[in-house]
Amino acid sequence: MFIIHPVVLVALLFLLSAPASLYAQGYSVAFKNFAEEVVFEQALNGFYQLQGATLKVQLAPRLIVKVARQTTNAELMTWAPDATQITDLFLMQQYRYVLLHFTENAQALQALDKLQQQPLITLVQPDLQQQRMKAASLLGDVTEQDLSLPFYLRLAQNKGLWPGRGGAGVTVAVIDDGFALQHPEFSQLHTRFYYDFSSKKIVNAGVSIDGVVGQHGTMIAGILFGAHNRKLPEGLVPNADFVGISQADTWTSHTLQSFYLAYLAKADVINCSWHTQWLLEPVQDVVDELSRYGRGGKGAAVIFAAGNEGQHIEARMHEASISSAIVVGANNTEGMPLKFSNFGGFVDFWAFGGPVISAAHNQDYSYFSGTSLAAAITTGYVALLLERDPSLSSAQLQSQLKQLTVE
Template sequence: MLKQVGAFVLLSLLAFHSPFLQANSTTKDALIRFDNLGQSIELVAHAGHFKIPGQEAELQLASRLVVKVSSEQYGHALAARFDAVNSVALLYQGRGFSYFLWELSSLTDMVAILEALRLDTGVLLVQPDLLQLDAARMAMTAPLSPGILARSVSGKGSAVRIAVIDDGFVLSHPALAGVNLAFSYDTQSKSQDVSPAYPSDTHGTKVLGVLFANSQRVNGLVPDAELVAIRQPDTWTSNTLLAFQVAKLMQADVINCSWNSPWLVEPLKDVVDDLAENGRAGKGVAVLFAAGNAGKPVQENQTEAGLASAIVIGAVDKQGNKTSFSNWGPTIDGYFYGENQLSLDNNMKYSYFSGTSLATALASGYIAQLITKKPQLSLHDIEAIVRERKLTVR
């Protein structure tokens, strides 16, 4: 079943490469309204993009909708009612709900169908597919042949499995020569090549160094763990949901997200809640997010760092003092070291890593070690152990 579902999801998304839409004379008067975390949101045109009143993040749209329904069957039947729906793909399948991506003919069709679906009692949630520009790459990639994904998603072995969702990975680094790669996937190109697209995309490789490196200069925390490498360098809602679906299909025990977005979208909360409640055969997948490096308090459901169902990590120095840059607040579950630590770089050499991103990677390795020693630990147990560490922070 895992292989069949994996092949369907990964291959079906190859068709989605519609261009993004700018706010211009055609779109500036369109009322784009949707619901998010109990609030009604109305987008306004701003400098060629869109904004949410009261939010800093600028948004880009595409002629696509992210649609949540109670079942996969209903999602396909619902889409068949609208002539303007060009294609449909399953993004994420949770317990009692499914998220779909609908590609539409135009922005005008997207706005009209969005309004219709908001009134449909069979639709649990509908939002435009959003790109948050504060943390996004604007380059678009070309579609690749479905034959690239001919290899089926494999079953899970006995080792603890860590999915890392990040900007790209240099898997050919000598310090990663022995890494146990279970699967790799790029949500942009829809291929298994997860190499960085830009020289600046070094973040994911540094995270892998903390976890998996095995060299004289850098020793990862869990070099024998299985890796699921997922390249997701932008903030399209659809790509982010797909990244977590891949991690779920690959039965990851731990999902490392050493990042957070400017603004939390409800579909991502749904996905993390589902993994925390139902993953690991009901014990709960540990999904980790970085608290952020702005030195400010984090509010609940403000960003991914405000998710109660995630494990959110702040940074401390060697003395156990919270660093000046680390965000803080009641949703932070634990603090790990976040100052300079040697890790890997894209040039096949080594460089230093720091911030709550480093702290989150260290926490992911620590939790993977816990699961290796005691596989029966529930997410609740893991969170309690991590919170105990927070008590030592000064």
């Protein structure tokens, strides 16, 4: 089954028309993030480095702009006359995020300086790409299947949540590096739609995309949607509706569009088993919006992995420091945090960190572990809770989630 909501289709038409990225060269770039001015200076090989830090990013001749929702494209063009195209990224309740495209890097950076002085523009940043940290540890192929239920499934079973109806009636979005949906574990997958940013294509269920391996996303999908076929992984929510968003890069524009596609698809739960190196204000902004207004106003559950660096999570460190999200650390079967898991007050929930068996690309199986796994498990738990009671508010949902602890 493969259904695309008409509103989602309209949004996808914008994505398909977006021009290819170009990298900025030869400039220092200054802009504000959470009201603090940051400066990136030119580094080697077309990268820019954050002043006073090791973070390196790529820039493109595009600007992320936040304005009041009623602001028209005609008004935007009067403020940035060199822009060649305007693309909507995320329509919020009070604001809209748009992407301004320019032919040359110099035009984009000149417009950045001017737009920062425009009082009717709430925020403007260059469209940038940084490294994404996938919060999983790959542990190799499976040589012999262990048929016993893994700990996280037994826990859900003991709490009366699993298998239930397998997440029927709940929509789960996964934003990751791709999904090998031709794997036999996904033969009965209920796919709402699957969009791939690298090819700018809507992908038909069961079709492989050239050049997109999707190992990480496939393992996440296995934990959530694996067929109940007496062979691990036995998915937590195989009957839930799947929204797949393949975003292997971290362009800010793509991240905002990914969340908007999940919002338009009316996702109840959004899995993000990753984090970048640096939290950008627009990303927190749209996660806050989803957490408040998604799921028909009850708030969508946006779930991030805490990360595997063994670090204390600080404010505005990366996506795992977004207060409105559900941030998940990894623990063992005794409920003790695993040493590699990031930790601190921003971590809302702890789930099993593996290792477990999941689906892998090339129709294979693999072990994996980490806070990626913990976030996927938590995504499944949340979907099962919403299957049982769709009326739960965000606060009620988190309260019930915290009852799913090791006894």
